[in-house]
Amino acid sequence: MDCQDEFYFFLQVIYRAGIGSKEFSLPAAGDLEIDGGLRRQLGVEPSVFAGCRVFLPLLEPGILCHVTDCFYLHYLFFRLPGAPRGMVVGPYLSLLPSAQQILEMAERYELPPVRTHLLEEFYPTLPQITDNSVFYSMVYCLCEALYGRKAEVRSISLEDELSPTALSVTAREADLSTAMQRLENRYQLEDQLLRAVAEGDRARLRRVLHGVDLDVATEPRLSDPVRNIKNYCIVLNTLLRKAAQQGGVHPIYLDDLSRTFAARIEKLPTTASARKLVHEMADQYCLLVQQHGAENYSRPVQTAMLYVRQHLAEPLNLHTLAALLGCNASYFSARFKRETGQTLTEFILQERMRLAVHLLLTTRLQVQTVAQYCGFLDANYFCRIFRQTVGCSPGAYRKTGRAQTGAFVPCPPGQNMLG
Template identity: 40%
Template sequence: MVDLQTLSFLRKLLEKRRLHTHLLRLDRPSEYLPDLGLRQMLGLQPEHQPFIRDLLKDAKHNTVYRYTDRFFCSYFLLLLPDTPEALIAGPYTTFDVTGTFLLEKAEIMKIPPHFAPRLEQFYAQLPVISEVLPLLNVFTAFGEVLWGSSDAFRVEFIDATQPPIESVPRELPEALPLLDMQLMEERYHFENQLMEMVSRGQLHRVEAFTETLTSKMFESRVADPVRNLKNYCIICNTLLRKAAERGGVHPFYLDQISSDFAQRIETVHDQTVGLQLLPEMVRAYCRLVLKHSGDSYSPQVRKAVLLIESDLTRDLTLRAVAKELALSPSYLSALFKKETGKTFTEFVTQQRMLHGKRLLETTKLQVQTIAQYCGIPDVNYFSKCFKKHFGITPRASRE
């Protein structure tokens, strides 16, 4: 008997990789489209049921199947023991299916070339899993749990990429509003998931999520793929900024990082750089939430921290900051220690030393100049504080 918790865990794990899963009943007709409507989109509705039957007619128990169809879509399939159900996971591709590839393969796949734009939209929603072994290991581990041991089942690979087939109709089918809506919903669901992760500072989820990013996931609004990717980076920068703001980050920090990424986006001249920038943006905003989310601080301490970090060269004595916040120095001191775990002076010194370290690592400015940028005019005192904080002198940190 199938353990429902184990099955649920497997499905959630696959969904993290953006893999659709479905439990298909074998004892009744089904309207489920394992190909997410691809054949219907191409006007191959009569092929829909044969496609499902082809997946299941020769399927054996105690077997994990990896099936690749003539449209280069891959699936994992297995019959669940003691139930009239089969688990189907997919589709996914093992490579980035580009418009150029579709045109080159149009004759082999018997698809008229003018179908390519709609096909590009379809493949854009599919996860690209080039390294299949980790995914296969997931299914073999599930098989061991399901059937007791690795000797109790087998794995079979079925390649149906080039069978003799009838051609796709020459005319493009009428517009399919439902399929177009599904593609749009996929894209918006992806963006909403991303915004939720960032707003909560869930860096572990973000790391796994960004591994699946490809250029095909973004809607093509212009012919130039680089311009299209830059446009999406701009959109993403805006969405991530709003997500981080929702996560409690003050606009002061958001404006800095948003402006920086806006400048970098305009320097993108190829897709590789753009695809590297996108996950970097996501991680940066997520870290910003983790670092600057004000949820754990009272409004008074949050404002004090913002004053300190916004300008380290200003008068940052306890008395000066307390006066600016209209608080008594003793009250601010006690509140600051309670909420941050550090005295007011310790926190200010820490921020100045961290800023000095960044400048030493990223610029060629003289140590005396860096000390001034950190709000410490006396370079000897700066060096003394730096060594106390990091265990080495400023000059040694550059070596």
């Protein structure tokens, strides 16, 4: 192989950076553990290498495949000059997954808590490499030296459907009428979406999003489909925030949600996950309009409500909030009741029950863990309060409450929320 000195220098660099690499024969036979043993320890199949077999026969000199798997791990596949052999470099991360993303992965693969901890311990051991890092520049230079021409980079997600066409780059027709129709469809979709959010109409929103093709809205400006849809998500996050503001939501709520989604957008690993996030973003902004659009609370009350929602796992009481706001406790208590129609204690309980319902319906966390997230150290006390407020036990709600839709509203005394 030509450029052996450059190649071995590259291997030394990635070794010192903590990035693994392995060679394999082409056509690929057997299996190869390339994810640091993560799937083996988690008991998850198939392996990354098995998932990549679809496109490995199509690896040609000069093609550099950037692969992302469902655990947010990145790999680089390329063919070595000369003998029919290939190389994979990885795994590494572009960003460290958040606690919520780890929880979602554990839920998807039904991992018990002990294996969830394996994920939490595994990620910090991997190097993080950003899109504009020196590492990628070095890889591109190596490929130019090996192949005598600039490498052609193909991005592939193992969560998307893989086929031999994954390595094909088809030219898009530059037809004016097609482009105009695409723009018209995009603006029509966005207009319907934003009106539903501004009016807090979740039923209409679901009808708008049902069966929608996001490719209609995504501008194919780059060869990377994930980057394209990320860019669209960034734009849509801004539009949805403005729509919710028109619906009467105070910026104090909008800023927190907008920043949360902005961070999640940059961590999207696949186009499939981006499509799911678009639906979640629209629904959450719409729900925000439902919950807060008609409110006209004073700044101290808004601050207290926001603080409560962000610190539900911590001890919360009137004196804590009043001290935080620099208010007299009795004065603030009366003001909160006058503006909201409920005491601060009732509001705290309402938000804790709202969070409990969300966790019960969207995760497989044990009831005692849900209790801790909601600020209850005693699981039995949590179950008793949940039954009094919602109308049934947490376990019963998890079994039957999945059919419930709409925002959570605490059950009035003597009534059952489920019936």
